[in-house]
Amino acid sequence: xxxxxxxxxxxxxxxxxxxxxxxxxxxxxxxxxxxxxxxxxxxxxxxxxxxxxxxxxxxxxxxxxxxxxxxxxxxxxxxxxxxxxxxxxxxxxxxxxxxxxxxxxxxxxxxxxxxxxxxxxxxxxxxxxxxxxxxxxxxxxxxxxxxxxxxxxxxxxxxxxxxxxxxxxxxxxxxxxxxxxxxxxxxxxxxxxxxxxxxxxxxxxxxxxxxxxxxxxxxxxxxxxxxxxxxxxxxxxxxxxxxxxxxxxxxxxxxxxxxxxxxxxxxxxxxxxxxxxxxxxxxxxxxxxxxxxxxxxxxxxxxxxxxxxxxxxxxxxxxxxxxxxxxxxxxxxxxxxxxxxxxxxxxxxxxxxxxxxxxxxxxxxxxxxxxxxxxxxxxxxxxxxxxxxxxxx
Amino acid sequence: xxxxxxxxxxxxxxxxxxxxxxxxxxxxxxxxxxxxxxxxxxxxxxxxxxxxxxxxxxxxxxxxxxxxxxxxxxxxxxxxxxxxxxxxxxxxxxxxxxxxxxxxxxxxxxxxxxxxxxxxxxxxxxxxxxxxxxxxxxxxxxxxxxxxxxxxxxxxxxxxxxxxxxxxxxxxxxxxxxxxxxxxxxxxxxxxxxxxxxxxxxxxxxxxxxxxxxxxxxxxxxxxxxxxxxxxxxxxxxxxxxxxxxxxxxxxxxxxxxxxxxxxxxxxxxxxxxxxxxxxxxxxxxxxxxxxxxxxxxxxxxxxxxxxxxxxxxxxxxxxxxxxxxxxxxxxxxxxxxxxxxxxxxxxxxxxxxxxxxxxxxxxxxxxxxxxxxxxxxxxxxxxxxxxxxxxxxxxxxxxxxxxxxxxxxxxxxxxxxxxxxxxxxxxxxxxxxxxxxxxxxxxxxxxxxxxxxxxxxxxxxx
Numbered sequence: 001x002x003x004x005x006x007x008x009x010x011x012x013x014x015x016x017x018x019x020x021x022x023x024x025x026x027x028x029x030x031x032x033x034x035x036x037x038x039x040x041x042x043x044x045x046x047x048x049x050x051x052x053x054x055x056x057x058x059x060x061x062x063x064x065x066x067x068x069x070x071x072x073x074x075x076x077x078x079x080x081x082x083x084x085x086x087x088x089x090x091x092x093x094x095x096x097x098x099x100x101x102x103x104x105x106x107x108x109x110x111x112x113x114x115x116x117x118x119x120x121x122x123x124x125x126x127x128x129x130x131x132x133x134x135x136x137x138x139x140x141x142x143x144x145x146x147x148x149x150x151x152x153x154x155x156x157x158x159x160x161x162x163x164x165x166x167x168x169x170x171x172x173x174x175x176x177x178x179x180x181x182x183x184x185x186x187x188x189x190x191x192x193x194x195x196x197x198x199x200x201x202x203x204x205x206x207x208x209x210x211x212x213x214x215x216x217x218x219x220x221x222x223x224x225x226x227x228x229x230x231x232x233x234x235x236x237x238x239x240x241x242x243x244x245x246x247x248x249x250x251x252x253x254x255x256x257x258x259x260x261x262x263x264x265x266x267x268x269x270x271x272x273x274x275x276x277x278x279x280x281x282x283x284x285x286x287x288x289x290x291x292x293x294x295x296x297x298x299x300x301x302x303x304x305x306x307x308x309x310x311x312x313x314x315x316x317x318x319x320x321x322x323x324x325x326x327x328x329x330x331x332x333x334x335x336x337x338x339x340x341x342x343x344x345x346x347x348x349x350x351x352x353x354x355x356x357x358x359x360x361x362x363x364x365x366x367x368x369x370x371x372x373x374x375x376x377x378x379x380x381x382x383x384x385x386x387x388x389x390x391x392x393x
Numbered sequence: 394x395x396x397x398x399x400x401x402x403x404x405x406x407x408x409x410x411x412x413x414x415x416x417x418x419x420x421x422x423x424x425x426x427x428x429x430x431x432x433x434x435x436x437x438x439x440x441x442x443x444x445x446x447x448x449x450x451x452x453x454x455x456x457x458x459x460x461x462x463x464x465x466x467x468x469x470x471x472x473x474x475x476x477x478x479x480x481x482x483x484x485x486x487x488x489x490x491x492x493x494x495x496x497x498x499x500x501x502x503x504x505x506x507x508x509x510x511x512x513x514x515x516x517x518x519x520x521x522x523x524x525x526x527x528x529x530x531x532x533x534x535x536x537x538x539x540x541x542x543x544x545x546x547x548x549x550x551x552x553x554x555x556x557x558x559x560x561x562x563x564x565x566x567x568x569x570x571x572x573x574x575x576x577x578x579x580x581x582x583x584x585x586x587x588x589x590x591x592x593x594x595x596x597x598x599x600x601x602x603x604x605x606x607x608x609x610x611x612x613x614x615x616x617x618x619x620x621x622x623x624x625x626x627x628x629x630x631x632x633x634x635x636x637x638x639x640x641x642x643x644x645x646x647x648x649x650x651x652x653x654x655x656x657x658x659x660x661x662x663x664x665x666x667x668x669x670x671x672x673x674x675x676x677x678x679x680x681x682x683x684x685x686x687x688x689x690x691x692x693x694x695x696x697x698x699x700x701x702x703x704x705x706x707x708x709x710x711x712x713x714x715x716x717x718x719x720x721x722x723x724x725x726x727x728x729x730x731x732x733x734x735x736x737x738x739x740x741x742x743x744x745x746x747x748x749x750x751x752x753x754x755x756x757x758x759x760x761x762x763x764x765x766x767x768x769x770x771x772x773x774x775x776x777x778x779x780x781x782x783x784x785x786x787x788x789x790x791x792x793x794x795x796x797x798x799x800x801x802x803x804x805x806x807x808x809x810x811x812x813x814x815x816x817x818x819x820x821x822x823x824x825x826x827x828x829x830x831x832x833x834x835x836x837x838x839x840x841x842x843x844x845x846x847x848x849x850x851x852x853x854x855x856x
Contacts, residue, residue: 074589074819098478098592105487175704175793196587226683233683290478291591295488357586357818358800365794365802372705372793385796392612392799 026056027297031305032072032084034065040317041305048304055297066137066284070357073099073289082292083302087137088121088283089352091129096196100129101288105299113308118323121283121353130285131306134314135328136246136321137282138349139179140341141266142230143241144168145259153241153261156213156268156277160222163240169224171233171242174214175371177363178280179243182265183210185278185350190359198356200390203383209270211366211379217268218370225371231255249319249338262341264348281349283323362389414519417526428525432518435525439532443541448521455514463507470504473497473582474594497584497594505574509566579825586819595822602826613823616799616810623710624806627785628778631717632771638718639725640763643733644755646726658730661723669720673787676716677703680788703789706803713804717784728770729763736762768846775842776835780808807831 033041038061045059062081064072069086070093077099086094094100103110107128111119118132143153147166152158163170173179181190187206191199201207217223226233230242236255243265244252253260265277286302288295304310311322312330321339322328333339366386377385418426424438433448469475474495483490531538539547548556580602582588588595601609608614646657664672679686680702687699702712736759744754764771785791791805791813800818801810807827814824 071817074586075816077589077591093586096587097589102489104489224683226681229683290491291493295490296486299488361794361800362796365796365798368704368793368802369795372701374705382796389612389796389799392610 026058027294028058028060029083029292029294029298029301030060030062030081031301032062032064032069032081034085035063036318037085038063040313044305044310044313045301048301051304052300057297059301070094070099073097077289078291080289080291082289082294082298083286083305084289085133085284085286086130087352088130088285089280089355091122091124091285091353092192092355093357094287095124095129098290099287101290101292101295101299103128103131103288103299105296106303110303113325114323115325115328117281117351118283121351122285130287131302132283132323133286133306133311134284134320135323136339136342137284137352138279138342138345139182139243139245140262140264140279140338140345141241141243142235142248142252142256142260142262142338144236144239144256145261147240147259153263154266155274156217156266159241159266160217160220164220164222166240168222168240169233169238170220170222171224171226171230171235171239171244172217173225173227173229173243173367174218175225175364175367176227177360177367180214180363180367181350182243182277182279183214183268185280186210186268186270186275186348189350189354191354192356195393196356197393198358198391200359200387202390203380203387206270207383207387208380210268210275211383213268213270214367214370215375215379219373246319246321246338246342249336253337260337262337264341264344276348279345279349280352280355281346282352284320358392359390362386365389410519414522417522421526422529425522425525425529428522432521433525435528436521439528439538441524441528441538441541444524444544448517448524451514451517455510458510459507462503463510466500466503467507469495469500471597473596474500477594478592493591495594496590497582497588497596498590501578501582502571502575505571505578509571509574576825577829579821580829582822584821584825585823589819598822602822605823606826606830612799615797616801617807617827619798620801620805620807620810623804624779627710627714627781627806628775630714631721631778631781632775634714634718635721635725635774636729636767636771639722640729640733640759642722642726643730644759647730647733658726661726664719665723669783670787672720673716673783676719677788680712680716704793706793706795709789709793709804713784713788716788717781720784725774728767732763732766733759769843772839772842772846776839779806779831779835781806782808782812785809786812 031041031045041061045057045061049057049059064081064084066085066087069084070090073080073084073086073094074097077097080099091100103122110131111128114132115135118135119128122128122130122132141153141159143159147168148159148162152162159170184202184207188201188204188210193199202210218225224233224239224242228244228248230239230244230248231251233239233242235242235252236259249262265279267274267276269275286306288298288302292298306324308322308324308327311320311324311327312333314320315322315327315330315333315336319336319338321336321342322330322333327333363386366382369382418429421428421435424435427438428435431449432452433445435445436442436448437445474497477494479492479494480489481492482488528538581597581599582595583598583601584595587593605613606617642661645651646654651657678684681687682699682701682704686702687696690696690700701708703709740758741754744758749757785804785806786809789802789804791802791809793804794802798805800813805813808831811824811827811831814820814827
């Protein structure tokens with residue numbers, strides 16, 4: 001009996017010693033990423049867990065793509081992910097809503113490892129708010145070499161003429177604030193005033209010239225539009241050239257085969273002279289929710305998901321262009337035609353930092369009106385209305 | 394009863410409650426009077442221990458709740474919070490640690506909850522005084538006081554309605570009244586993307602949102618009036634086209650010359666079997682500028698350029714109305730065919746003997762009969778169409794967008810605009826203002842139309 005008792009006591013003692021070790025706090029983190037990234041994110045997080053065996057992690061995933069992150073976050077900040085990916089045009093709005101944790105741990109190393117533009121895109125008022133993840137959130141021109149030659153591809157007029165001659169189309173989704181900006185930003189600019197309200201000069205003389213160029217483009221026989229429908233619209237079959245981003249690179253390359261080519265956007269005709277089209281240079285960033293329960297661990301995870309190795313993994317699995325300087329210098333990355341075209345276009349690109357949420361709908365509205373060939377109002381009037389709506393408080 | 398008479402009656406009731414309290418205090422003895430301060434005292438004093446204790450417990454609970462919970466929110470209701478989120482640098486962790494500040498949304502929500510509970514305790518307080526007075530009267534008359542088991546039994550018998558209604562009423566208060574009051578109050582704040590809790594705070598702005606909506610902000614009020622116009626056109630046209638075409642279809646199928654009646658009916662009802670949002674999303678794909686329908690028409694050489702079903706203002710408006718027909722006709726066909734079969738045949742027989750044409754019979758017999766019976770249905774359908782989110786949002790997302798609208802497009806209804814303002818722009822206060830307006834419009838119209846209709850005025854005439 002005594003033995004039994006002592007055994008029981010010993011067992012109790014052992015249990016009481018073991019329990020704290022077993023009951024080590026589990027770090028619960030939620031990660032948001034796009035649908036296509038889920039598998040890849042899962043692998044990255046498993047590697048993260050393996051690299052940090054001193055803590056128990058319980059990481060769950062939510063499907064929220066980078067373009068929707070801000071909207072989804074602001075719906076219910078407390079229920080949002082601890083670590084989430086977003087496009088850098090959302091930084092300003094997110095910071096305004098106090099949504100992002102300042103990146104303070106390992107800041108110098110992160111700043112040194114990534115391209116200056118990427119760091120700048122994640123910085124507001126000299127404070128770094130997010131971890132750069134990719135540097136490919138932009139667009140450029142894909143074209144079919146068998147239809148359009150190297151000379152024609154330099155001007156929009158050349159591309160349209162060549163496409164029409166072959167009874168094919170030039171694809172560009174003009175009814176989208178992101179793409180249509182390429183005309184306006186050639187000479188215009190977006191900014192933010194002291195009150196945090198969007199400023200916009202797209203209705204000045206240069207803006208009207210750009211608007212007229214959009215009108216001419218959308219009225220052209222060879223023009224074709226659609227929501228990111230370059231592939232379903234018939235790239236390679238009925239489409240000879242189109243504006244899109246790296247996410248379509250693999251599919252277009254497969255479709256076009258030897259005729260696959262990509263380059264910077266062409267020039268367009270404004271008031272009789274050729275003007276190089278601009279574009280939005282975008283970065284995708286990884287941010288930490290300011291309301292997270294585990295800031296240190298969430299930061300560690302965000303840093304892990306955006307480190308050199310994982311940026312290369314992103315390139316390999318999803319053909320995304322790295323913002324990490326070393327990863328961008330990788331041979332395979334340099335050999336990628338789409339990323340090379342993006343790099344060419346980057347010389348003319350405009351940072352997406354100073355774009356607020358009010359910009360998108362009015363810009364899309366102008367594009368929609370042009371595509372619908374609704375000429376009840378002249379371009380100047382439409383642009384005045386568009387700018388009034390963009391700069392509304 | 395006219396509204397004035399109602400108001401008068403209300404005032405009378407209110408006066409009588411105060412009068413009753415005053416009379417109770419005047420005629421009550423010490424125990425009853427003390428019940429004004431200590432709930433349940435009168436019951437306890439006269440031996441209704443359990444009942445008295447329950448009242449007392451309610452009071453104690455309420456005082457505890459008021460100090461531990463309600464006060465910390467109610468005290469900030471004037472400003473909706475004034476301490477923002479705090480950050481403190483932690484050298485060891487190398488991060489800013491945060492302490493949450495005031496959360497305006499929770500302050501508002503819990504204040505509303507506290508006020509509702511306060512109203513509840515006032516009702517209980519009055520009940521406690523009443524039972525103290527009742528106990529006093531019974532004791533003075535030398536009668537036996539009802540025990541707790543008598544009271545409980547009463548709840549199962551003559552006061553059974555109270556037992557049955559308690560849970561539903563509490564549910565209605567918690568899930569309907571509380572959120573509604575909260576949402577209405579939001580309309581008087583500046584709760585938008587720039588003032589979003591928990592990072593930021595919002596505060597009261599009075600009628601600012603209403604004045605923005607009705608003229609102070611040209612962009613917003615211009616958008617509002619034009620969207621309101623389209624919403625009304627949409628609601629009227631969508632309701633009546635669905636109704637008329639559904640009825641015509643039902644008449645065709647009911648026609649004596651038509652064979653295989655049930656087969657035809659089944660075919661049309663099959664569209665109901667497909668979930669509405671599925672058919673709408675499919676339609677939106679089919680009607681896309683580069684969609685299958687346009688591709689097909691081009692292939693056959695009917696058209697050169699895509700028809701802008703959803704991207705041109707006028708054609709998009711026509712498209713949503715037509716697709717709505719396709720979605721709605723089966724329902725109105727089902728509803729009307731039953732009523733059509735009920736119209737007495739002798740009416741038609743005598744009409745045809747008198748030499749009336751089918752059109753004449755339709756307008757003189759069928760229509761009046763149908764309208765008479767279905768006015769309440771039409772009102773429901775009309776209000777439903779004012780708020781017909783699915784058809785618009787799933788087909789066009791409110792598009793095509795136009796430059797002179799504030800974050801809205803040509804087919805946006807007030808309700809889809811409201812949705813965009815909340816989900817995409819986080820402009821909750823403006824959306825809430827629009828919500829109040831939509832409610833006033835649909836409730837007002839329903840009441841006016843219903844009261845003016847034959848269904849309500851000549852109810853007894855219906856055979």
